[in-house]
Amino acid sequence: MAPPRYAGVVAAAQRQDGTADIHEVVGERLRSLDQLYTTGRRQLVTLLVGADRPVTIPELTAAHPEVALSSAYRNLAVLEEVGVVTRILTGEHARFELAEEIRGDHHHHLICTSCGRVDDFSVPPSLERSLERELARVLEASTFTASSHRLDLVGTCGDCSTEV
Ligand SMILES: [Zn+2]
Ligand SMILES: [Zn+2]
Numbered sequence: 001m002a003p004p005r006y007a008g009v010v011a012a013a014q015r016q017d018g019t020a021d022i023h024e025v026v027g028e029r030l031r032s033l034d035q036l037y038t039t040g041r042r043q044l045v046t047l048l049v050g051a052d053r054p055v056t057i058p059e060l061t062a063a064h065p066e067v068a069l070s071s072a073y074r075n076l077a078v079l080e081e082v083g084v085v086t087r088i089l090t091g092e093h094a095r096f097e098l099a100e101e102i103r104g105d106h107h108h109h110l111i112c113t114s115c116g117r118v119d120d121f122s123v124p125p126s127l128e129r130s131l132e133r134e135l136a137r138v139l140e141a142s143t144f145t146a147s148s149h150r151l152d153l154v155g156t157c158g159d160c161s162t163e164v
Contacts, residue, residue, distance in 0.1 A: 040067075107121060
């Protein structure tokens, strides 16, 4: 039997041990790719764990002046390359968050096209399940193998929509 074209992100996210220490997971990932988990990289991961939404590099360095801009760019590029960090492109600035696989969750984004703000949001598990069922069905007729899906809502955030 052919492997399913789409095993589903929800199952994948749930396989991640929720109690695993994120730094341990990130350190292992980097070492397996011959990269070091340097102080600067660890600092960025800590900040991303504490962020309540995807952040831009200027936001990060404004809130944490101890983070040097140039090393933030460099280290986030490395963390993205090894799959620890996800880059979200929304226009002016790229935003960064911990990869779902590292966070052990699955979520979607609300993207404001006016100010560029991005918030995480989750849809009910029942919707995820029907989404995955339908997507798997669509892919049956395809040679494409999916590992995850992305679903963003694009529009105007509360702050922007109340402005006159
Ligand atoms: Zn906005
Ligand atoms: Zn989903």
